[in-house]
Amino acid sequence: MRIGDLAKQAGVNIQTVRFYEREQVLRQPPRTSSGYRSYSDLDLRRLVLIKQCQNLGFTLKEIRQFAALHDSLPSASPSDPKPLQAILRMVEERLRLIDEKIGGLRDMRAHLLELIAQVRRPAGGECPGRKVRR
């Protein structure tokens, strides 16, 4: 498929696709004889995944590294485990951060719920019989 289809199906701007290629987040696709970029369904899936990761707060730099990890997996050779070890450490660090963020978001969630409760139940003489919480 051509770049316009890819961008439309992934819901991104055409310029963004080319930007990702420059930034090495997307591979350089094969070209037609006239120089048009030619994409596969796999490219579409990767692009959608990239947008999902971004949505979760990963930077393009991190996503580029994840992509490299993913691409290196099928050919992971026991003969040179060092880059794999480095990648492992990165992923583990990321997991720690994710757990932290989930915890933080949960706290924030509870805090916001409390704020809502407070606003919904305004203090003062409006509900005379009611005790103020806490």
Next chain:
Amino acid sequence: MRIGDLAKQAGVNIQTVRFYEREQVLRQPPRTSSGYRSYSDLDLRRLVLIKQCQNLGFTLKEIRQFAALHDSLPSASPSDPKPLQAILRMVEERLRLIDEKIGGLRDMRAHLLELIAQVRRPAGGECPGRKVRR
């Protein structure tokens, strides 16, 4: 306290504090007779909270709105509930997004754990007796 202390205790750059003031994320503090900004412990707490919110992926714009919500609460007047209603809707929308993000991060977490397991247990005859998880 003066701006240098505030910045140091909150772990941010002095320029960042002034930037937040310009962006109306921090209030304009009172000044000494010579024009120095003078901050309270409350300002420090707010600054730390701002950094925490940012860490969780909120933008300065959103944080500014949260701050406005927080500041408006003590004086929440039943005489004009409309802005409060608007704020409520905003907070609820934000809650929805938080739940979504928590879900997404959890999926990502599971995915990464699986990747780690794959890398740790390379395919082939290396661990003959071992069953694959799941």
Next chain:
DNA sequence: GTTGACCTTATACCATGGTATAGGGCCGAC
């Protein structure tokens, strides 16, 4: 063979969230 919708590269511009630098004032210690 020309029109319109698509593609190409190159370059410039934008918002967000800062950080740095220049040029100057305040102030406590010596």
Next chain:
DNA sequence: GTCGGCCCTATACCATGGTATAAGGTCAAC
């Protein structure tokens, strides 16, 4: 009274993640 360390404003600059625009090539349909 002057030195060092802090403060002030104003302005410029930076990285990230895009978006827009100019100038031109491709191609299917008419």
